[in-house]
Amino acid sequence: MLGKLALFSVCVAVAFSVCTDKVTNVVQISDDSNGNYNVVFNNADGATYDNNSNPSCYNNEANLRMPGVLGLISGTVVVNQAIVLDNATQALLTLTKNDNLIKTACKDGKSNNFLIPDKDCTPGTHTLGELEGDAGIGSEIALPNLSDAIKPLLKGQWRVTIKIQNGAGTVVASILIPSNEDWLWIEQ
Numbered sequence: 001m002l003g004k005l006a007l008f009s010v011c012v013a014v015a016f017s018v019c020t021d022k023v024t025n026v027v028q029i030s031d032d033s034n035g036n037y038n039v040v041f042n043n044a045d046g047a048t049y050d051n052n053s054n055p056s057c058y059n060n061e062a063n064l065r066m067p068g069v070l071g072l073i074s075g076t077v078v079v080n081q082a083i084v085l086d087n088a089t090q091a092l093l094t095l096t097k098n099d100n101l102i103k104t105a106c107k108d109g110k111s112n113n114f115l116i117p118d119k120d121c122t123p124g125t126h127t128l129g130e131l132e133g134d135a136g137i138g139s140e141i142a143l144p145n146l147s148d149a150i151k152p153l154l155k156g157q158w159r160v161t162i163k164i165q166n167g168a169g170t171v172v173a174s175i176l177i178p179s180n181e182d183w184l185w186i187e188q
Helices: 001-016
Strands: 026-031 040-052 061-065 068-079 090-097 104-107 139-141 155-165 173-176 184-185
Touching: 026 061, 026 068, 040 173, 061 068
Parallel strands: 040 061, 061 184
Antiparallel strands: 026 040, 026 173, 040 068, 068 139, 090 104, 090 155, 155 173, 155 184
């Protein structure tokens, strides 16, 4: 009897620890522009993947991996007018950690920490993947491999803001991950 109970417990633990694609690896994405930018995200959800496109979870919640992929799986994108994103388009990252020592590591594409180079706060289009369509936003965003300086600091709970800035220096979109006051687990 005790053996059956142990086997049942193991089966339940395995069932609840499986990372199920588009179920347990989903994170809500909100628009952070207050409607002030050209591209506005509504009711968006993303799914997190490692760099081999396997679903990525931590404790049955979405786990953002770097390198990895954030796939946009639902919601709408409103484009107020056609825009051109060129080779100078950048993704400006704001990374805030749930940690009293580190707090905000990057703010609008600039490092706030002497251990983190500015280049890790502005991955650019060459590392974010092809931007496509009138909005210039693809359904998947490839997340970059970061420098060795930031990797030891990376593991933990974070909030991520990504602003898309075109070559003329105009911010055309801004998203917040996760969309609520919760934290997202990020692993190197």
